[in-house]
Amino acid sequence: MVMLALQWGGGEYPWNSATVIGLFVGFAVTMAAFICWECYMGDQAMVPIVLLRGRSTMLGIAFAFLFLGSFVIPVYYLPEWFQIVKSASPIRSGVMLLPSVCTQIFGSLVCGILAKHLRYYNTWLFVGSAFLCIANGLYTTFTVSSPSAAWIGYQIFQGLGCGFAAQIPLLTVQFALKNRPRYVPIGIATVLFTQYFGSAVMQSIGGAIFQNELKRQLQDQASLDNAQIEMLLNAGTLRVREVSVQAFPDHLADIIAAYNKSITTIFYLPIAGSALAFILVSGIPWVNTRSPQKDDMHYTEETDDLQSDKKTAV
Template sequence: MSQSAAPPPTRPLDSAAIEVNDDRVGSSSRQRSSESEETTSQPVEVADDMSRKRVFAIWLSIIFGVMCTFLDEGIISTAIPRITDEFQSLSDIGWYGSSYLLTLCAFQLVFGRLYSEFNVNFIYLVSLATFHIGSLTCALSRSSAMFIAGRAIAGCGGSGLSSGTIALFAGALPPKGLPMYIGALGIVYGIAAVFGPVVGGLITNSYLSWRWCFYINLPLAAPPAIATLFFVRVRTPPTKHETKPAWTKALLGIDYLGMVLLVPSITSLILALEFGGAHYGWGDNRTIGCFAAAGVLLVLFAIEQWWMGEKALVPPRIIRMRAVLFASIFTFGLESAFLILVYYIPLWFQAVQGVSAEQSGVRYLPLCIAFIAAIFSSGWIVTKSGYVQPFMLAGTVLVSVGSGLMSTLQASSGPNRWIPFQVIAGLGIGASTEQPCVAVQSFLEEADAPIGVAVVLFCRNLGPSVFVSVANSVFARTLATEIGRLLPGVDPKLITGSGATAVRDLVAPADLDTVIYVYNKAVTRTFVVAAALAAASVFGLAGMGTRRIQVDSNAAPYQDADNPSMAETKNQI
């Protein structure tokens, strides 16, 4: 859920990697003569040593760089109820997640292009600075609107960090064992997911207040900045051009019109979902207008992308690649379900069961621990077997079942129910979340892999940015409708306009059980949405076929096992 960015299995770009490739040639020579074996053994050791140093430096950068974004997602999940208390903004709860995901999604393709045209280190540092400016804005916010703006800025920077992770991996890590590298990065995410809610709960309940959930991001900028400035030297990912254009020419070649059409189209869509579900109703002119604007802009964006061809944010031929299309469909549904669980499980613990933010983080651990175990084991098995499809199927089944079981929870439900339900969902998410990126990176040519992965990451972020708002709409409408039906004497706006943890102080003791019942019904309905989305991800899995990914750097180029004649076009539709 995570926003970990998965690196493409491209050929290493640095001098150390070139020596490793030379080692492969030496390996062939050693098979021919023992003399060749003696003359090539020493350079191999040097190359391996240099590669390890390069990998360590890049890992230092990646771990601390993306750890900021990983921690941000986990910490805010337990801090949101207190934030709604301070700003009296329960109706904005969906925007606290969607504003971050909106810009994270909208700028994903933009950064994919920037990293392919400009210096990777420079763009990465700009992204790092942008993310921390957003975090500082959140920490200093004096209103819900300012907090949402800070989340949006942080999302923009997080998008660059995700794409930067791809570029940094591509510049140093050899293809062999790549699923394990990705799995290890996923473990970092899992650790952050485990400790994030707990840390968020500890900070929120201390004298520091929830604002320190964002202040603590600032020191974490130093290690990746130092590593990127002084240790990491990665060439820009290769493009189809033999030489890179000058800065001015590259800037002029960016698809600005595509950016202008894409960002407001997604914004209009999110606004329409918020207006219809939580504010004005689906028949309101403002809701209809936003839907219409989103539709028109998306159509114009599609036309513009077709017209721009190879210069587009998303070249049409990339979308036509079967692996990219169906991997994107899969991750769209699964990640949407995951983020709904991430945001609403802690809310259920705090608002329905009345526990503290710290305790909600502790009770959220079963999902996180199961996630870590599954992502590590699946990465290891994929490295050995080369098959991602069984784990994608496991994700579809387990997340839909786990989310469905979560929807049956009641206010009185004990650990014997919410622990195994979370474990089931966590195992499914961990087993499948990285597999779409692994598949796309293996199936595409080196020059196309960064763009293909950017498309998958775009859908990974687009899905949650849309469906967290959908879940919030379901939550808000259910809350308002049921309060009006069961407690006619209570103004629904009193409940929806208050903080999640403050509701127990706003109603008479005689009405409290009814309000808790309504809250439980509203939250568990969001789990139904998650179950449906996870089940729908099977349509993406159905198009992946039975192809085996490249797990060996010496493997032959990708061949479509289902249709060998399509190998040259890389499985285009």
């Protein structure tokens, strides 16, 4: 419901419409009911509350939500920028993403090799979120005349950031739950869910920002009326230049500048997300992966078994 509200708000329906407000209210009520039910079920819930008792798992899950959500925004909108602003074909825009893809693979390999020697996972989370935040900040400086060196170099930060930190929340949760193996699969599944859910939510918010900003820029900067704006929006990414040349060639430069401004505005969202993820890392305990783990959840397997038996008896 929340993603429908974000997608429709400002586009299909105004933000103050009953449909959009109803979707937000419905999401809030449903989420509150879900949380209450999970608390009532305790350790037998679909997402056991016990997973949120330790800082490592709780903050690792929150980091996964914010980090991957901040990563998918440039993954989706960089090809849009390449195709509209740089007039690249879909295949060409895919090739132009290779700096990010290659450095992401390289970063993952480096992280996998060095992680066991550094002993602390926190380092990778700090560096990865910092690199991703820097990359998104640099993307906001894009202009119509940005050279190849700019978008290639900026993607290196993005790829390394994702390669360094994307998989670390999974390792953090596994390490935090290693003395409670029954919760390891649930912990991994929860991290994966929050990663994809965060991606979907951030993408919906980014889409709403793009649609509203684009309409405003086309009106203010390109001086287009509502009918002309709808014509461009219906044309799609591939035909923006074609439709502009055919319908209003005198406004082509302003239209491209409006699209550039709208796309770069979106990157402020992942800046905030990755910066918040960086801050959350400071709350994750620094635990040496080679030393015996200290329990930060304040319970044991025996205690958990006793609680489960009591719950079953009730």
